């Protein structure tokens with residue numbers, strides 16, 4: 001492959017070497033004796049400065065956004081940058097236009113708002129600050145992969161199309177055939193949905209491979225038009241055999257996030273807002289708190305003047321309560337454990353009080369809920385009783401119930417919203433700026 005800007009920045013060639021580099025013009029200036037081009041190629045937020053003498057070597061149609069190939073000599077930098085490429089009239093030096101820019105190119109100017117950038121999905125990621133978030137997302141996925149690899153997990157690919165509603169919240173998108181070749185609508189005549197969570201399938205796989213994880217798209221037909229909800233998001237889910245307590249899961253989740261923070265402090269991305277690094281530091285070395293749901297409700301009620309609504313024991317925490325607990329109050333990640341049975345899905349194991357389940361949510365500052373997880377009910381009879389009490393149709397879940405008939409062992413797991421974590425780690429205000437093509441209420445334009 002041709003050399004990229006990241007190669008040049010990380011491992012600078014020897015001074016005096018001939019260099020041919022491809023990229024897009026971030027900015028250009030022409031004066032009487034010299035022209036300057038700052039070149040980016042997306043492999044890093046940093047740019048390479050090209051000094052062109054005489055300026056007539058710069059083709060007329062080179063403006064911001066143009067694709068170019070620049071050949072010159074790698075030299076000691078004279079300005080802020082340590083190095084620059086000098087382009088002269090010597091043979092081997094040249095500026096070649098690969099793709100010019102129309103007058104209406106929307107990124108001619110700097111400092112576009114993220115609202116505006118969302119209206120041009122085909123160009124928005126070229127803006128260095130926007131691109132930095134996607135680059136960080138790629139680092140984040142590597143950090144998570146290395147954590148699971150070193151903890152004896154296997155990554156697996158559960159299906160996106162499913163016949164069951166894992167969370168039982170009725171937030172499913174139905175799958176239908178649009179093919180003229182198929183006389184049957186639906187999924188070959190069967191009722192099928194896009195998955196809201198791959199947990200139930202992961203439970204099958206953890207009963208075979210011991211420890212499994214996945215990072216896969218999940219879909220939710222909720223019309224929450226907020227800065228932390230997407231209709232299509234990626235969920236990291238882990239399912240672990242022989243886990244018996246919530247504490248095992250919260251300690252494991254904490255270790256995972258500390259590992260992520262440490263990895264980013266070592267190999268994170270540049271070009272992000274100041275707050276990003278402080279948050280990596282918080283995940284790596286900050287304090288994590290654990291409280292029960294009952295204690296959380298008590299805290300919220302004792303500070304009722306801060307909220308627009310105040311929940312009673314038995315109802316869920318709202319986003320304002322979650323953000324306050326992790327933000328102003330504990331100033332760091334908070335595990336809230338043992339929620340009321342009615343607040344959570346059918347598959348969670350009941351605690352001995354009969355009123356709460358062995359589960360947890362992890363709340364983080366500014367975002368609120370990042371992780372939801374639990375110990376699963378592995379006893380067939382208890383699970384069937386719970387499903388009956390909830391008036392659930394057991395038919396579509398026969399396979400899941402069968403799992404409890406043979407070699408059913410204690411196990412548990414969790415799901416983490418990948419974009420919510422990236423939102424926190426990148427400092428983005430809106431989750432729609434953390435996924436390349438956001439699908440959310442009223443947003444699916446390309």
Ligand code: 4AD
Pocket residue numbers: 166167196197198199220228229230231233235237238369370371372373374413414415416417418419420
């Ligand atoms: O808490 P949730 O609904 O948990 C589950 O689905 C479990 N079955 C997971 C498991 O135990 N394997 O979702 C898990 C996480 C949430 O904490 C949140 O971070 C994220 O998924 N999430 C969303 N992220 C973006 N947009 C949405 N609409 C989301 N809904 C959930």
Ligand code: MG
Pocket residue numbers: 361369371372
């Ligand atoms: Mg949840």
